[in-house]
Amino acid sequence: MRRFIPLVALALVAGCSVGSGGETAGERKVVLVTHDSFAVDQSVLDRFRERSGITVEVRSSGDAGALTNQLVLTKANPLGDVAFGVDNTFASRALDEGVFAEHRGPESDKGQQRYAVDDSGRLSAVDVGDVCVNVDNALADPPRTFEDLADPRFKDKLVVEDPATSSPGLAFLLGTVAHFGEQGWQGYWAQLKANGVKVVSGWEEAYTQEFSGSSGKGPRPIVVSYASSPSAEVGDDGTPRTTALLDTCFRQVEYAGVLNGAKNPEDAGEVVDFLLSEDFQETVADKMYVYPSREGVALPESWAVAAPLPQNPATLPAADISANRQRWIEQWRSAVQG
Amino acid sequence: MALRRPGLRRAAGPLLFAAVPLGFLAVFFLWPVAAIVRLGVVEGGLAAVWSEAGTWGLVGFTLGQAAAATVVAVLAGLPVAFLLARVRLPGAALVRAAVLVPFVLPTVVVGLAFRSLMPDGGVLAIVLANAFFNVAVVARTVGGLWAHLDRRAEDAARALGATRLRAFTSVTLPALTPAIGSAAAVVFLFCATSFGVVLLLGGARYRTLETEIYLRTVELLDLSGAAALSLLQFLAVVAVLVAGAIARRRREGAQELRGRAEVARRPERGEWVAVALAYGVLAALAVPVVALVVRSFSGGFAGYAALNTTGYRGSLQVTGVEAAVNSLRAATDATLLAMVLGVLASVALVLLGRSGLRPGFVEGVDTALMLPLGVSAVTVGFGYLITLDALPGDLRTSPVLVPLAQALVVTPLVVRTLLPVLRSVDDRLRQAAAALGAGPWRVWREVDIPLAGRSLVASAAFGYVVALGEFGATSFLARPDAATLPVVIGRLVARPGELNNQMAYAACTLLMLVTVVVAIAVERLRVPGVGEF
Structure with missing residues (x-):
């Protein structure tokens, strides 16, 4: 037992080392x-x-x-x-x-x-902090609107985050709800699905791994990120490597x-x-x-x-979001993953 | 009155030992978890969750992927355990330490590494990534016992004409079963509650109880749904632990334990197959690790230079180097605490086992100590929020909570490493010592501690490494000015900017280096008595 005592004493001392130090x-x-x-x-x-x-x-x-x-x-x-x-x-x-x-x-x-x-x-x-679709500037003739993303020209080009697990993912879903309305948004997502949209669980995978415009040099040139993201992707010569699509933003x-x-x-x-x-x-x-x-x-x-503030982003009243969030996520799950 | 039975009287002392770890467990685990589950139960609606078909799909997938990952980890871990325990080869100390590296890597970077290696991996990627983290548990737990097994029993079997394989399956394997069972139980719990890996690799398709509890608790504040799932998780974990305990009860027994120097030797003929397998496993483990290191150099040394800063445009509140120091401090505290708790618990369990109490009671205590590994970190963390303000000093906001929470995870690992070895000590050695006039303490000092000394040190090294890498509880509890390396890596990866990314991977490399150095240093500590044995 004796050999435990110094150990306990040491633990107490070490514990104190991270202690709050007391307040004056x-x-x-x-x-x-x-x-x-x-x-x-x-x-x-x-x-x-x-x-x-x-x-x-x-x-x-x-x-x-x-x-x-x-x-x-x-x-x-x-x-x-x-x-x-x-x-x-x-x-x-x-x-x-x-x-x-x-x-x-x-x-x-x-x-x-x-x-x-x-x-x-x-x-x-x-x-x-607006959530907007970002594109790699290497992509010729890039999309501009929500509707463009469903165009076959951009098949298998878009990666988005799961709204159930990611805050920008949820914001993008809300943007589509605000833009297409309660009647239309599920149909839009069915089009995105048919156009090969890839869903990942978080911003880290989407932006740093799947997106071709970031350090990860991934395979997809279109990603859901922030209006401000291009400011971190400016080359040494001052030209931005990525652009936020200002007509696809949710505030x-x-x-x-x-x-x-x-x-x-x-x-x-x-x-x-x-x-x-x-x-x-x-x-x-x-x-x-x-x-x-x-x-x-x-x-x-x-x-x-590289990152001007979007002038006309989509919005929804906070009370609507609170009332419908869970239902929208479930409907999204059955539209995109079902 | 209760002490009239001789078993109970002999158990009184060990019960006092057990009171410390059990008390710690009650305050920092059972109480918070019970409180948060109670909130959900009060809200009602649990039965509705249980009657959904999707819920049972979750349970099935959770247990299935954990079982598969456990099998892979055990199969991959055994040759490595053999290498660590039985083979005298140059660089063995480095291998012992390097095996621990996967364990400390933050799940987010390992998840990203597996995503880039297996872009459409799905279930297979989840199973392999979970196994990747846990090979070390098997290799070290089993290796710990294997290194002390008397080699002569095998040699006798061989001399009687058994093939190498036959000698292994009928002599060595039965002797190792308690350690394998121990390791498998721990691995299963880690895999069943693994969070980051499932989230990253499962994408939006595969979900487990753990990820769903997280979503319902953290994002939806659906406490009744979370409570319903937490109770299922709890039941599943207890069922697995009880099954493991029953399996152990049949197998655990006295072995003739030897000092390591006696059993390690150069491999002979057929043993080279096992050695080759072990190096194959090590090479496979190295693939994601090397991928991470390569990425850290994607900007030359820019990422490493950035470790002395707070990241691109000051993304952090501490520098990478300060985070490393924070990691070491918190892990030191956690390991010391866990060693005290784990040693007390192990000694109590061994003494209780000898005291003639019903084995069911001893196993109950044993199982209770393992529970923190099987319950969601977010359940514990949110439980802290609504309970710990009742303790003096409002621990909810205290930096002391980080090592306390880490110790909760490390203590069961110490117990699992130490217990098989302590239980395997031949009682006759002890009786001989007592007959020669040694008191109870002297017997421990001369018999048990020398035999278990190496495992004690090994479990300290392992515990330290687990605390270094602990992310779930730490990210929830650590203050930004006291962020640890894994927390810092998680934050860097979550921000745009090439430099942040390079710095994150450089920080991973730093974390691996620190791990290897610490593991080697701790294992160099001389344990009194071991050398003479």
């Missing part, structure tokens, strides 16, 4: 709960702390769906004070479950109001809000205002591949050429 009394700390695509420069958070005295602690896991459902499950005792990353496909669920509290700050009407879910002031739009909006049950709702509100402020909004394009929701924030130079 009186420190103003706000815990930001988010998904794992969230990214920000530490220097931006540091500037905010100097300005406001608030330290932001980021806690992220899973995708937008996992985030929303974690928030719903923990609403009685939330994991933090502010949440960022619930998008318009999940917003209704979070609002119906009473996850968010009302917050109206000085930054809420600088353009963000264009993307509001409702007028209750519980969710503030932080960024916009995804990501929101932030103060959680019901936040320890200090006022500080939490200040963090939401920070996410809407120019200082943070300037960084979202570079760090998260999304477009700022605030008006008048400049995009990085390469984006103007």
Whole structure:
């Protein structure tokens, strides 16, 4: 037994090495709960702390769906004070479950109001990230519209993500529902199926492996990705290797809000205002591949050429998405896989 | 009153040992899982899920692909176990370590590698990829016991005229059965709950209980559906574990164990076939690995240079090198914790077995310890969300949770490696020591620990590697500023930009290197007593 004791002691010491280190009394700390695509420069958070005295602690896991459902499950005792990353496909669920509290700050009407879910002031739009069909510029005479994708010229050229397992996959499905209507979208998917559409489970396989315009140099020149993706595929000479088809986009909006049950709702509100402020909004394009929701924030130079913001993307009301998501996915499964 | 039966009185001490791992299991596994399943049960509608034909198709496919992958892994693992245990060849230490490499690779990159090797693979690709991860489990668990089997029994059979094959099937194989059973049970659980591989290679066509539980819990918040499927998963896992325990009960017994140096030698004639098979398996395992390494050099050394950065346009909150350090720290904590829990559990199980308690009870404890391998990581993770805030310090948001969750996965592996060896120790050796005046502790120190020492070290190395590669629970729990290498690789692959991709594959290579170095280093640790034996 004696030889176990040093082992236990060692385990305790090592355990302490990853311990939280304790909190200083009186420190103003706000815990930001988010998904794992969230990214920000530490220097931006540091500037905010100097300005406001608030330290932001980021806690992220899973995708937008996992985030929303974690928030719903923990609403009685939330994991933090502010949440960022619930998008318009999940917003209704979070609002119906009473996850968010009302917050109206000085930054809420600088353009963000264009993307509001409702007028209750519980969710503030932080960024916009459209899902669009991307094409490899090596493809001669590329498609432009949803309808073109069903053209035999593009047989066996398109790869999409499964809407049941992938967020861009779901957005593309919603785009077709918005474009063709409740009556027409299943027929359109039957055409896509006849035209050899390939379905994979996630963006990683679709974009980095099947798509010919990315580093994977796959076999298919047309893929469902984001409006911003071409900005990451610009050659050394400045010419983009891929293009987003701006008539095939579905708008995804990501929101932030103060959680019901936040320890200090006022500080939490200040963090939401920070996410809407120019200082943070300037960084979202570079760090998260999304477009700022605030008006008048400049995009990085390469984006103007390779990844302009789509002007007329398809949208659906958040409440409709919430009510029909599961049915649409099941109908999609029987149309495409049945 | 309960202590009146002599068996129970002798069991009191071991039960105290068992209380620590069982308590850990109760708090960090049973409670969270029960809580999240209860939420679903309260919602109702479970019977509707069970009466769907599709549900039973899921159960069938889940068990079928897991069984197939287990068979492949056992068949491929046995020659490698032979190589590790019985053959004295140069570079053996490197092979021992290299076998572990598949185990740490993140499922997302292995899935992508298999997709590019078998573009339309479907079920076959799923089975092969699951087996690819688990050959190491078989090779190391079986090899651990094989290295200590007394060679003279085989030699006697040969001298009596048995062919090499006959000596293997009637002497060696029965002796190895407990270890093979142990390994097969673990592999089956890993394959039945494998998530990333099925998602990536199954495309939208093939689904298992695990992927469906994930979808219903994480994307749909259909907790009643998830609970219905979780209960099925739980039942299937328990059924398999009980069947495994019954098979073991018949076979496990005392063997004459020997030090490794005595049993390893240069292969002779027919043994070269087994050696060739083993190298064939190793070569097959190397194919996806080499493909990954080749990809890491697709941009020259750009991906490796990027390891010191946070990726293309700062995709990460830590650099690749910092992530490697985070991995090592979390895995160290997890391994130490798992060793303490696993050794306590193994010793308790051995003592309980000797104490004359009903074997069913001992097996019950044994089976309970294995359960974390067979239950969905997302069920446990979401269970943590609604339970652990009741503990002091709200562990839900604490970085300590990462090694705790990893230890949950590593502990059963330690038990499975250690237990067959401890149980095989001949009781007469122990009685002889006692007759010579040794107290109970002295007997352990002089008999059991030297004999099991090598397995102890091997299980530590293996556990460390499992913790290094653990992705499911870690990705769910790790903070972005404490991301481990597998988590970082997952994030890099999920972003556009050629550099991110190159960096992801370079990080894979780094992870493999770290694995091999750590495995070699841990196995070099001298265990007191082993050398003299």
